[in-house]
Amino acid sequence: MSRHHHPEQLQLFRALPGDLAPRDAQDLMSYPFFSLAKSKRLVPIDYRVGSIVIRVEAVPEHGMATIWDADVLIWAASQVVEARDLGFQPSRLMAATPYEILNFIGRGVSLRDYNRLKAALDRLQSTTIATSIRQPTERRLHRFSWINEWKERADGNGRALGLELILPDWFYSAVLQDALILTIDRAYFSLTGGLERWLYRLVRKHGGRQHFGWTFELTHLHAKSGSLSPLKHFAYDLREIVRRQSLPGYRLALEEQPRRGAVLCFAPIDGTTFAGSSPTHGKPTTGEKL
């Protein structure tokens, strides 16, 4: 790891080599911050429930940052946490090669993958977020992009030397707070569906330590996902995911419950019991308002 002073007073943090545990920010796991679609999305996400406000906007040139683009943020969070735990000084200004990032997030390293990584960085940089999360009052929104800026570095002959990026303060401070970070299963990077990925993050966030699992009403899940699909399509796609049981470490089920309608139940695979036979049956207990 090397350090030197950056013109903007930020110290450069050179990404750590080796295989790190993937870590994700809890706020990003339970709220609609990303497009779940593989095609370009321009329709904003406008999520307002209780005191939580989230507004995500895209620009026509790049479209909204997707849940696959968020893999770059998982890489960044993993690097920052690992560096801190090893006693190094992490920084919002990070340097790495595209190869290192692509390897970490389980992608290929073809030209297409390099170009898609750059496109992902463009989307992360151009997508703007306004949120009340971790603000003193819901009237005061924090506005930022997932990446403040990024650039490719090259030597005198134009040979690529990797890239540099600057993380936003909102994300960086969340990563540095232990309570706001969760380790995720590396198999997450193998999930190909956007809805599937979003569901894993939600389940990991809410059901990670709950021996008896958790339940969510489908209508609330639909709102939380930010998906543009109508509820009936969303429910259809969800049933497919439940049928495949493809989320690493969790078991899913759909139930019809009186007064609540269709609910999704999930539990850790070693938890063995669904919410239907537990004290947490019928409602989430995180204290958040759905």
Next chain:
DNA sequence: TACGTGCCCAGGCCCGATCA
């Protein structure tokens, strides 16, 4: 070893069509 190129195929979200 790290990085770059090119190609083909598979799979998923979204949207509109179809059906009961």
Next chain:
DNA sequence: TGATCGGGCCTGGGCACGTA
């Protein structure tokens, strides 16, 4: 009217090979 299906478009996976 709600549930299901299928195509379009786009992205991901995999592989072989080249280059510095």
